Amino acid sequence: NAGVTQTPKFQVLKTGQSMTLQCAQDMNHEYMSWYRQDPGMGLRLIHYSVGAGITDQGEVPNGYNVSRSTTEDFPLRLLSAAPSQTSVYFCASRFRESSPYNEQFFGPGTRLTVL
Amino acid sequence: AQTVTQSQPEMSVQEAETVTLSCTYDTSENNYYLFWYKQPPSRQMILVIRQEAYKQQNATENRFSVNFQKAAKSFSLKISDSQLGDTAMYFCAFTAPYNAGNMLTFGGGTRLMVKP
Numbered sequence: 001n002a003g004v005t006q007t008p009k010f011q012v013l014k015t016g017q018s019m020t021l022q023c024a025q026d027m028n029h030e031y032m033s034w035y036r037q038d039p040g041m042g043l044r045l046i047h048y049s050v051g052a053g054i055t056d057q058g059e060v061p062n063g064y065n066v067s068r069s070t071t072e073d074f075p076l077r078l079l080s081a082a083p084s085q086t087s088v089y090f091c092a093s094r095f096r097e098s099s100p101y102n103e104q105f106f107g108p109g110t111r112l113t114v115l
Numbered sequence: 116a117q118t119v120t121q122s123q124p125e126m127s128v129q130e131a132e133t134v135t136l137s138c139t140y141d142t143s144e145n146n147y148y149l150f151w152y153k154q155p156p157s158r159q160m161i162l163v164i165r166q167e168a169y170k171q172q173n174a175t176e177n178r179f180s181v182n183f184q185k186a187a188k189s190f191s192l193k194i195s196d197s198q199l200g201d202t203a204m205y206f207c208a209f210t211a212p213y214n215a216g217n218m219l220t221f222g223g224g225t226r227l228m229v230k231p
Contacts, residue, residue, distance in 0.1 A: 031217070042221035045218050056216070092160075094217075109159075
């Protein structure tokens with residue numbers, strides 16, 4: 001299993017440009033999520049999905065869109081990039097089991113810089 | 116909504132010594148779960164240890180152990196016999212059954228440097 005994969009690893013954008021961060025998992029996990037990591041603020045939840053066709057907003061959703069057409073993929077779209085979106089982005093996934101004790105699996109992250 | 120606070124932005128420890136990282140949280144729930152994640156320079160998030168709130172016994176994983184004080188809402192991580200490979204960012208995280216999708220709430224992190 002490749003686990004959780006993210007592409008690209010690094011990206012530089014200009015203000016106003018759009019792009020999609022890709023996330024895929026091959027573990028048949030129902031739950032997938034996107035976090036952003038900023039210095040001193042830890043990881044904050046952007047959007048999440050509990051299954052194909054179902055998405056919801058997290059703590060910091062503004063400026064981002066998501067969709068979940070398949071179990072495996074959960075892309076994050078930046079419609080019009082802003083310097084405030086400069087961050088490291090992590091995708092994560094886990095099984096939909098009864099206990100939240102279950103480990104979440106994280107991708108390697110994407111470092112995004114918006115000029 | 117719950118919050119997680121890590122009051123030590125940076126810490127250092129000599130190799131082979133013991134260090135304790137602090138974490139406090141705020142919740143009105145009685146049933147929840149706490150985690151410590153390690154993030155080395157590679158950026159990969161690695162689960163170090165986890166604790167269920169209804170278990171009184173503190174979790175232990177080899178050199179890593181926690182001091183879980185439910186009444187004080189405190190969840191500190193103790194690293195014994197520190198090794199150079201323990202140098203990393205450490206994040207405390209929280210989730211609860213009522214969290215939609217059981218997503219995690221993270222603290223701001225503590226950067227730990229292990230010195231030779």
